Amino acid sequence: MKRNSKLVAVLVAGAMVAGLAAGCGSSAKSGSASSAVSAVSSAESSGELQDGVYSAKFTSDSSMFHVNEACNGLGKLTVKDGKMVIHIALASENIVNLFEGTAEDAQKEGAELIQPTVDTINYSDGTTEEVYGFDVPVPAIGEEFDLALVGTKGKWYDHKVSVSDPVLGGEVPGLAGSGTDSSVTSGASAESGTTATSADQAAADKVAALIDAIYVQERTDDTDAQCKAAKEAWDKLTDTQKALVQGENADPDYFGRDTGDASQDDPLNEDGIGENELLVVSFGTSFNTSRAKDIGGVEKALQAAYPDWSVRRAFTAQIIINHVEARDGEYIDNMDQALQRAVNNGVKNLVVQPTHLMHGAEYDELCEAVNEYKDKFESVKIAEPLLGEVGSDTTAVNADKEAVAKAITAQAVSEAGYDSLDAAAADGTAFVFMGHGTSHEANITYDQMQTEMGDLGYSNVFIGTVEGKPADTACSAVIDKVHAAGYSKVILRPLMVVAGDHANNDMAGDDSTSWKSQFTASGYFSNITCQIEGLGEIPDIEQLYVAHTKAAMEG
Numbered sequence: 001m002k003r004n005s006k007l008v009a010v011l012v013a014g015a016m017v018a019g020l021a022a023g024c025g026s027s028a029k030s031g032s033a034s035s036a037v038s039a040v041s042s043a044e045s046s047g048e049l050q051d052g053v054y055s056a057k058f059t060s061d062s063s064m065f066h067v068n069e070a071c072n073g074l075g076k077l078t079v080k081d082g083k084m085v086i087h088i089a090l091a092s093e094n095i096v097n098l099f100e101g102t103a104e105d106a107q108k109e110g111a112e113l114i115q116p117t118v119d120t121i122n123y124s125d126g127t128t129e130e131v132y133g134f135d136v137p138v139p140a141i142g143e144e145f146d147l148a149l150v151g152t153k154g155k156w157y158d159h160k161v162s163v164s165d166p167v168l169g170g171e172v173p174g175l176a177g178s179g180t181d182s183s184v185t186s187g188a189s190a191e192s193g194t195t196a197t198s199a200d201q202a203a204a205d206k207v208a209a210l211i212d213a214i215y216v217q218e219r220t221d222d223t224d225a226q227c228k229a230a231k232e233a234w235d236k237l238t239d240t241q242k243a244l245v246q247g248e249n250a251d252p253d254y255f256g257r258d259t260g261d262a263s264q265d266d267p268l269n270e271d272g273i274g275e276n277e278l279l280v281v282s283f284g285t286s287f288n289t290s291r292a293k294d295i296g297g298v299e300k301a302l303q304a305a306y307p308d309w310s311v312r313r314a315f316t317a318q319i320i321i322n323h324v325e326a327r328d329g330e331y332i333d334n335m336d337q338a339l340q341r342a343v344n345n346g347v348k349n350l351v352v353q354p355t356h357l358m359h360g361a362e363y364d365e366l367c368e369a370v371n372e373y374k375d376k377f378e379s380v381k382i383a384e385p386l387l388g389e390v391g392s393d394t395t396a397v398n399a400d401k402e403a404v405a406k407a408i409t410a411q412a413v414s415e416a417g418y419d420s421l422d423a424a425a426a427d428g429t430a431f432v433f434m435g436h437g438t439s440h441e442a443n444i445t446y447d448q449m450q451t452e453m454g455d456l457g458y459s460n461v462f463i464g465t466v467e468g469k470p471a472d473t474a475c476s477a478v479i480d481k482v483h484a485a486g487y488s489k490v491i492l493r494p495l496m497v498v499a500g501d502h503a504n505n506d507m508a509g510d511d512s513t514s515w516k517s518q519f520t521a522s523g524y525f526s527n528i529t530c531q532i533e534g535l536g537e538i539p540d541i542e543q544l545y546v547a548h549t550k551a552a553m554e555g
Contacts, residue, residue, distance in 0.1 A: 053168075064520070097149070099113050146159075230255075259286060265288060281335065284316065284320035284321065284324075286500065294534030298497070301539075312333070315334060352381070384548045387448075402452055411540075432464055434507050482524075492515055492519070494507060
C-alpha cells in the first residue's frame with residue numbers, strides 16, 4: 001500500500017507544545033471542575049485561552065475520522081503564547097499524515113504535512129495498542145477548520161473539524177504516559193520521544209529508494225543484490241527513521257508489517273523434478289500466512305491427488321516475488337525461472353494449473369509465457385482457471401461457477417454460525433463476496449457469478465469487485481443493492497484465491513476507502529463483519545482445481 005511520498009516535518013508544532021502531553025492520559029492534575037470551566041468561559045468570551053494544558057472535544061465531519069474510542073472524543077489541548085495545538089490519538093495507524101488545509105493544497109510541492117507520533121492506548125479491558133497520534137494546530141475554539149488526511153493508500157481526503165469545550169487541567173482517559181507535565185513534539189517516536197532530524201530523514205529516504213527499486217515487475221541480474229541491500233539498510237534504521245520511510249511505493253509496512261511466519265510456506269523451487277511436472281501458477285501474495293494456507297492449500301491438494309507428478313510453484317507478480325525475497329529471504333520462481341528449471345531438470349511432460357479465477361489478462365500472459373517454451377517438452381497442457389470458460393453474456397453460467405458459488409456460500413454461512421443461507425436471510429444478513437475486478441473482457445465473469453447466485457436461489461448473496469469493473473460491482477453499487485433488498489447486516493468475504501492485501505486492506509481495513517468502512521459509513525446497516533479467508537483454504541475449491549488438472553492431463 002502506498003503512503004504519501006512528501007513527508008515534511010512540521011516545525012511549528014515543536015515550538016507550540018513545550019508542555020504538551022504525549023496524548024490523552026489520566027495522570028493530569030486538575031482543579032475543581034467549576035473553577036476550570038469558569039476560567040475557560042472567561043477566556044473564551046474574551047477570545048483567548050490562558051496558557052496551559054486542557055482537555056478538549058475534537059469533532060470531525062466523518063464517523064471514520066475520530067479520536068480513539070478510549071479517549072472519549074477528547075484530545076489534549078496546549079495553549080502557549082496565544083497559539084493552540086491539540087494532540088489527538090486515533091484509532092489505528094491507517095491515517096499516516098494530516099495537513100491543516102485542503103487535500104489539494106496538501107499535495108502541492110513544499111506542503112508541510114503533520115507527522116504521526118506513536119501513542120500507546122490503554123483500553124478498559126486491560127489490553128493495549130499502539131496507534132498514531134497527531135499534533136494539530138488549532139486556529140480557534142469552536143470554529144470549523146479544514147484538516148486533510150491521507151491513508152495508507154496515498155489518497156488525500158478533505159475533512160472539516162473543530163475543537164470545543166476546553167477544560168483547564170482536564171483529564172482524558174486512555175493514553176499511556178500522557179500526564180500534563182510530559183511533552184511531545186511532532187514526529188516523535190515511542191523509541192526516543194525526540195524529533196526526527198534531517199539525518200533521520202536522509203536515512204529513511206535511502207531505504208525508500210531501495211524499496212522502490214525492487215517494486216518492479218521485471219527481474220534483472222541485479223534483483224537479488226537489490227533485495228538484500230534494501231533489507232540490510234532497513235534493519236540499520238532506528239524506529240524513528242523507519243516511520244519516515246516514504247517513497248513512490250515504499251512505506252514502513254513493506255518490511256515492518258507482520259503477515260505471519262514465512263517459514264510455514266514451501267516455495268516449491270527445488271530441483272530433482274523428474275519427467276512429470278505439475279506447475280501451479282499464481283499471481284502471488286506477500287501475506288505469509290495466506291500464501292501458506294491458500295496457495296499452499298491448492299498445491300498440497302494437487303500433490304496428494306497426483307503423487308507421480310512433482311508439484312512446483314511459479315508466481316506471475318515479480319513485485320510480490322521481490323517483496324517476499326527481500327523481507328523474508330524466501331525465493332519464489334517467476335514463470336521464466338520455473339519453466340527454465342523444468343527444462344534444466346529434463347521434464348518431459350508439463351501440466352500447468354493456474355490458480356487464477358478466470359480467463360483474464362493474467363491467464364493470457366501465462367499462456368504466452370508457456371508458449372515460448374512449448375518446444376522444450378514432449379507434451380504441454382494448460383488447465384482451466386477456477387471459474388472455467390467465460391461465456392458470451394451475463395447469463396452464460398457453467399458447472400464450475402455453480403460449484404464455486406455453492407462452495408463459497410456454504411463456507412461463509414458455516415463460518416458465520418448459521419444453519420443455512422435461509423436462516424441468515426431470516427436474520428437480515430447478506431453475504432458480499434469481493435473480487436478484484438478487471439478491464440479485460442472477461443470481467444463479465446463477475447456478473448455471471450451474480451447470475452449463478454440468483455439461479456441457485458441465493459437472494460442474499462452479492463458479488464462486487466475492488467476495481468468496480470464491471471461498474472455494477474463497484475462498492476457503492478453493491479451497497480445500494482444490499483440496502484434495496486432490505487438486509488440490515490452484512491458479511492464481507494473475498495472472492496479471491498488468497499486473502500492478501502485486497503482482503504486485509506481494501507475489504508477489511510480501517511481506512512475510509514475500505515469496503516468495511518464504506519458499508520459502515522452508508523448508515524444502512526447495523527452490523528458489518530469481515531471473514532478474511534481465501535478460496536484456496538476451502539476443500540471443495542481445492543478439489544475443483546484437482547478436477548481441472550485431471551481434465552487437462554486426460555485431454
